[in-house]
Amino acid sequence: MTDAAARRDIAYQGFRLPGDLADGEAAGVRAAAGGLALAEPAGRQEHPLADGSSATYEWGSWTTPPVPVGFAVHEVVPSWTADSPAGCWLRVELRGWHDGRPTTGWYLLADWAADDATVRRTSVPGQRDGDARVDTDTLVVGDATVTGWQARVTLFRPVGAAAGPVLRSVGAVASGRPVVAAARPPAGGPDAPGPDGVRPALVAPTPTGAPDRRPGWGTVLDVPPYSQRLHAGEHRQWGGGGDSWCSPTCTSMVLAFWGAAPAPERYAWVRPPGPRPVVVHAARHCYDHAYAGAGNWPFNTAYAGLHGMDAFVTRLRSLTEAEAFVAAGIPLIVSAAFRAGEVPGLDYDTRGHLMVLVGFTAAGDPVLNDPYAADDEGVRRTVERDRFEAVWQAGSGGVAYVVRPAGVPLPPAPAQANW
Secondary structure, three states, X not given: OOHHHHHOOEEEEXXXXXXXXXXXXXXXXXXXXXXXXXXXXXXXXXXXXXXXXXXXXXXXEXXXXXXXXXXXXXXXXXXXXXXXXXXXXXXXXXXXEEOOEEOXXXXXXXXXXXXXXOOOOEOOOOOEOOOEEEEOOEXXXXXXXXXXXXXXXXXXXXXXXXXXXXXXXXXXXXXXXXOOOOOOOOOOOOOOOOOOOOOOOOOOXXXXXXXXXOOOEOOEOOOOOOOHHHHOOOOHHXXXXXXXXXXXXXXXXXXXXXXXXXXXXXXXXXXXXXXXXXXXXXXXHHOEOOOOEOOOHHHHHHHHHXXXXXXXXXXXXXXXXXXXXXXXXXXXXXXXXXXXXXXXOOOOOEEEEEEEEEEEOOOOOEEEEOOOOOOHHHOEEEOOHHHHHHHHHHHHOOEXXXXXXXOOOOOOOOOOOOO
């Protein structure tokens, strides 16, 4: 790890439920098998439905304790896992803290549902004031002093419904202010394979060699290769496949690696079935109707959570940190941005692209399952370590989806824990 990477401030904190229930503030929720569920509701609220009508919902909420991180926060990305039966949904909000008090108001990061038949899964654009703004799935701090965060999750069920949502986990990764920032592209922008996610970039570490063999070197995990481009032009209501499905394609690869892919009957509705209907299922259920793309980071980890995975979004400081996951048998989904030729072997332009880091060569070069390939045979690629690390760090600040069964232990975290 370079000195620049080692100095980067990144901290992740997660809460598992119902075990952490007493640490936060509950209103109308109770401990249930595997999470938090609605009890006697705290109130009622109208909400629009996918068909243009509206319905009345009962709600209850759980608010995390304030999470101090010990540095000036620039960005916070939440993530969660939950179950939501048909017609039910969750709302996820964040606010900033400093010196024992909130220093921003609440910002709405997601109205999320497992399905989209009743309630549209969506981020909420247009939230901006002097303190902070919302960039799709990321709270970006402005003029406010923020050295911590707090999340609130509200559970909604139709009035009189027999079943409601169950919240299993919620957390967030906070990171320090970047030296330079890149603008996020519009959904469906001209650079392939968008729109799967450029966010304000943190400073990249200065590329250096890695002469010493480390854990994870010489290990390549058997993640199946899936090409997103097999789906070009398909299902335009969920982003159109092809150039825009890198994130759900990667999530599908990792679920298949863990033996947790949805059963065929769950995607029997895909017509025509096409080359790989399980990816269509993922794209639909990760799709952000406001962003108009399937690359919302926490929507992808929430989708993995629907399949029994312990999943969250974080940022890593370097490939050295990523090596620990590979050594532990855990592939990572990582987000990078680059120009054609900037990383030899990745010969296309992208303002934001997701790939699966499946391992490392014996010399420490990363091995990727890159879904932006003409077919499955072209998905597996080995790239130069320093160049790839630079575009990963500069493109997304080292974003990674961590997806694994709860019984598979994470590697030991660093002193400033980012997992």
